[in-house]
Amino acid sequence: MDQYWSFAPVTVMQQDNQALVDILQAAERIQAYMVDATLTDFYADIKLQNKVMRRLLTISKAAQQVSALTREEMSAIAWDKLSSTKERILQENPSIDIDQLWATIHTEIPALIQALKQLVPGKEQDDAI
Numbered sequence: 001m002d003q004y005w006s007f008a009p010v011t012v013m014q015q016d017n018q019a020l021v022d023i024l025q026a027a028e029r030i031q032a033y034m035v036d037a038t039l040t041d042f043y044a045d046i047k048l049q050n051k052v053m054r055r056l057l058t059i060s061k062a063a064q065q066v067s068a069l070t071r072e073e074m075s076a077i078a079w080d081k082l083s084s085t086k087e088r089i090l091q092e093n094p095s096i097d098i099d100q101l102w103a104t105i106h107t108e109i110p111a112l113i114q115a116l117k118q119l120v121p122g123k124e125q126d127d128a129i
Contacts (some may be wrong), residue, residue: 012067027109
């Protein structure tokens, strides 16, 4: 009667899967934000820059939660770079290099999404529907 809550322990695999889904969702949101944006728009729109940086922070935080085993199994993903994004954004803000951020959005984010869709359980089936 002393226990009011009964939680099943979260396995490393479950934690990793959730972190991978979080990374994928954040990356997909970044792409959605940028659909019609030009570089000029991006320079001018501080709110858009902040939304993108917020999602990059989410990606970084989730990447830090992925186990070493999963990182090793998914070696095509630059885990160290993803994990260190948070520190780079927080240290460089407000002097973020917009051109570098733009390049990241248009090269690394699509590659990350493609890699995760092949690796995250159930995501490749979602695209086939």
